Amino acid sequence: MRIGVIAIQGDVSEHVEALEAALSHRGKEAEIVTIKQKGIVPCCDALIIPGGESTTLGKLLVREGIADEIKQIKNAGRPIMGTCAGLILLAKEGDEQVKKTHQYLLGLMDTRVNRNAFGRQRDSFEVELDIDFLDSTYNAVFIRAPAIVQSGKDVRTLSRIDDMVVAAEQENVLALAFHPELTADTRVHDYFLAKLF
Ligand code: GLN
Numbered sequence: 186m187r188i189g190v191i192a193i194q195g196d197v198s199e200h201v202e203a204l205e206a207a208l209s210h211r212g213k214e215a216e217i218v219t220i221k222q223k224g225i226v227p228c229c230d231a232l233i234i235p236g237g238e239s240t241t242l243g244k245l246l247v248r249e250g251i252a253d254e255i256k257q258i259k260n261a262g263r264p265i266m267g268t269c270a271g272l273i274l275l276a277k278e279g280d281e282q283v284k285k286t287h288q289y290l291l292g293l294m295d296t297r298v299n300r301n302a303f304g305r306q307r308d309s310f311e312v313e314l315d316i317d318f319l320d321s322t323y324n325a326v327f328i329r330a331p332a333i334v335q336s337g338k339d340v341r342t343l344s345r346i347d348d349m350v351v352a353a354e355q356e357n358v359l360a361l362a363f364h365p366e367l368t369a370d371t372r373v374h375d376y377f378l379a380k381l382f
Pocket residue numbers: 235236237238239240268269270271273300301328329330331
């Protein structure tokens with residue numbers, strides 16, 4: 186098995202470490218590859234799109250020819266997880282700002298996102314979150330976090346804060362508004378790996 190982490194920008198090494206921890210927790214082995222150029226995504230059995238700055242990430246994914254490869258592996262049914270900026274990129278539709286700036290979105294989930302859903306006052310925060318697939322709460326780190334504000338019928342809500350969806354999945358695509366790679370709790374990466382093994 187080979188798991189790719191998009192490494193154009195953002196918190197890449199933390200995802201690699203979290204994957205390693207979750208793999209050893211499951212007693213499984215996989216090759217983890219970081220991806221900066223085209224040609225590698227098609228060889229991956231699963232893919233992570235990390236947090237960062239979604240405008241920059243989107244531009245570079247297109248420029249490097251990686252965006253189309255991601256769409257292809259989505260259509261091939263391989264698991265994809267996007268965290269924070271990754272959740273934004275996976276969406277079909279953005280907020281007014283996204284539309285005005287013609288920001289690139291992959292459009293792999295039937296979701297509409299608000300890029301900075303929690304506003305300036307709450308730039309970064311941690312919260313004990315109830316997540317559908319976990320049997321106890323998860324300490325989630327949010328950093329200038331987005332949220333899903335509208336979703337189609339095929340999207341399953343996994344967690345919410347008030348009326349905002351902060352974790353969701355649609356078929357093989359999992360999106361999280363928070364940063365599961367920044368805490369020692371590997372249960373989210375574990376859930377993602379369960380789609381592979
Ligand atoms: N809100 C940021 C954006 O629009 C994402 C923040 C993050 O990934 N930590 O790109």
